[in-house]
Each structure stands twice: as C-alpha cells, then as structure tokens.
Amino acid sequence: MKFAIAVFSAAHAPSSRRALLFAQAALAGGHEIVRLFFYQDGVYSAANNLVTPQDEQDIARQWREFVSAHQLDGVVCIAAALRRGVLNGEEATRYQRTAVNLDAPWALSGLGQLHDAVQTADRLICFGGP
C-alpha cells in the first residue's frame, strides 16, 4: 500500500510523534511512503534549530534521521515555511535573513507536491493538533 503522510503540527506536539511512529510502522509493515508533506505548523517539525533537554525525545531529529535513513521524499511547504521563519540557505539568501534552520533531507516546495502525492498514493493520512 502506498501512503502519503501530511504533518500539520510542530515537533513538540504529540501528533508529530504520532505521525513519525505511524510512518515507521508503515515501512516496517512493508508499505511504501510516497511522500511526507509538512504544512502549516508542521514546517516546525522539519526545523533543525530545536534544542531538546537530554532526557526528552527530540522528535525533529528523529524525523530527520528517519527520512535520511529511508531516503524518503520529505517536502516542506515553502509558503507555510517562509511565513513561519523556517528557511533553507537559498531562501535565507533570497530574503536576506541571517538564520538558516532547514537543510537536507528536507526540500522546500509548493502545494502541488501535496496534490501530486494524493494522486500517487492509495491513502492520504494527516496528522495535526494535539
């Protein structure tokens, strides 16, 4: 089964962790994830400037490692990310901002990538809220 997974919440929200565990279980079950799409506050789940206390789960790092390890297509909505200050090097240069808080394995792209994933996948699963 092919899944498209959309994440709408920041790394500190329980639903971001839930999305990660769902994605891990889907791959472990032999299924395919055609794309992960991070929208609205979900763009914060892809930011690399989070500092988590040592005795707490670092969900943003776990997302990064999971996407890298499985070479998944992790797309962060560019409009949602810019609005929330989540920028890769290219966008930081373009808008003359000093901080860069998004890099590999994430790619910034548009909402077309969400629709494309919906068309390719058998199921769209969204995670957000608490």
Add this chain to the structure above:
Amino acid sequence: MSTLHVVSHSPFTDSRLASCLRVCASQDAILLCGDGAYGLHNPALQTRGVKVFVLAEDMQARDLPLPDWADSVDYPGFVQLSIDYDKVNTWL
C-alpha cells in the same frame, strides 16, 4: 466506501468529536488518539453505534479503562485500520 475518522482533541473542550459523530456513516469507524482518548468517557460515542478504536499508548498513558464497545490498537494496528477503511479523515 468507508471512512476511518481520527480524533485527537478531547470531546470535553472541543467540538470535533461531536461534529464527527454528526456526519459519520454506519460503515465508518472512529479512532481516538491523544486527548481524543478521553472520548472513552463520552457516553455519546457508545450510543452512536459506530465502531470505536483507541490508540493503546494514549489509553495506557491516561489510565483509561477499555470499555467493551471499543477496541485498542497499536501502531501496526493503526496502519492496518488505515488500509481496512477506504480513506482516513483526520479532524486536524
């Protein structure tokens, strides 16, 4: 076609579960997760007559008893539910 509705907000502070119950069809199911698991204490869920699932970790964390009208699932079970139903509608 059948829909798995996923609700993660508590029904005691939020209207999502009530709205979901209003529009869900008899062949649909509801998966409670996060604070949505507190919905196990909501009598409306039991009387509505749709299938109810709860994410086991959220039930366990909140020390909620599993009523006989609901079933608990782990993450592989959640993945399976999303396949068993034709689509998944998360009430974000």
Add this chain to the structure above:
Amino acid sequence: MSKSLLVISRQAPWSGPGAREALDIVLAGGAFDLPIGLLFMDDGVFQLAPHQDAKALQQKDLSANLQALGLFGVDDVFACSHSLAERGLASPASAQPLNSAEISTLIDRYDQVMTL
C-alpha cells in the same frame, strides 16, 4: 482518472492563517485541474458571512480568494446547514447547504478527505 479530494474547512477566517491555508490547498488543486470539493463546517462557515471587513484587522480579504474558486474550476462548494443554523447564519449564495446525512454521503463520494 484523477483522485478526488474533499477539503473540510472548520476554521474561522480571523483566527490566523489556518482558513487561508486550507483554501490554498483547494485553489492549488483547482489550478492542477484536479477534482476537488470544499465543505465549510463548524466555525468555517463564518468565512461565508457577507460584509466582513478585513481592513479593520489590517488583513488581506479572504473573500477575494473565495470568489476565485470558480475561476480555478472549483465548483463543488458546500456548507454544513447545521453549522449555519447553530450560528444564526443564512444560507450563503456561494455554497450549497447540506444536512448531516448529505455530508455523510459527500464524504463517501470523494477518494480522500482532509479536515482542517
């Protein structure tokens, strides 16, 4: 054949970017000629209220985007009649009111659904 997507918009227009970002998904789908439906429900029906004044909050006017739906080929626009009645709103001209049973059928008809 393209898969159809129903977007259920539940957010009031002035509570942050949520309502606009939900509408952006719909407009993007329309721009790609995809079969897409939009249902306003719960506080989302406030987006349809007439005579709102975005300038009072120095915001962009969301109603312009709503009017663009037709231009983007999005003709399946609905509103939950229960939510309208609960909030004392009249049936809007721009969306077809549906009762709860009809919304059940609507959700059933689409391949995928997202509620935000």
